[in-house]
Amino acid sequence: MCGRFTLSATVDDLMAAFPMIRFANIETSPRGNICPTQQVLAVRRTETDAISACWFRWGLVPFWAKDLKIGASMINARAETIIEKPAFRTAFKKRRCLVLADGFIEWTGEKKARKPWNIAFADRRPMTFAGLWERWGEAENVVETCTIVTTTANDAMSKLHDRMPVILTERDHERWLDCSPCEPALLTEMLQPYSGSDLALSPIETALPKA
DNA sequence: CCAGACGTTGTT
């Protein structure tokens, strides 16, 4: 799964890495270690068809939810069932996003001695997770939330876990964001475990900052 | 019909 990730790249770094994304009004620098319910930097297609960066609270709150708290348990959406789950299927059809990151954290070992690992590209370039977003609440109380799609672990990751976030290639960025005709085959193809061989797994020795 | 859930993961 993916219950914690990092974003340490500056907005300038991200603009250089993803020239097709508009970073209008995004000035805040990312803060490193990101936990559920915090703001994450993401990308969506706007009404004017631009591809723009924006902030979402991490933990998708379905529009019909009575309480914002439900988002805490909606931080991930399984790729295998995303089409049918009531909490995700509407967002899957209409509101897909990219979550910007430069690594994610997984733990190994037993409860008392859990060890965190950082997983990133070997060259440390930023990565994008497939995500869904949702709008909840009314008027001044509107909250926009998102979730990260997970899939089965690839070879490298299976040393640590059996699940991992869906890491999209640049080729798939627009295809994922374009929600119009959903071609199931295309989507299934995009939601596969990352197939590159350049993921670097590094143990984290220092205490995890709490953010 | 109404009431209640709607999610993922790891651990014991």
Add this chain to the structure above:
DNA sequence: GTCTGG
């Protein structure tokens, strides 16, 4: 043990 907050 289980929920909440970050």
Add this chain to the structure above:
DNA sequence: CCAGACGTTGTT
């Protein structure tokens, strides 16, 4: 995901 709380009441 992990860390930390987990309760009620009345009085200052």
Add this chain to the structure above:
DNA sequence: GTCTGG
């Protein structure tokens, strides 16, 4: 909102 269980 929409489905499931009773």
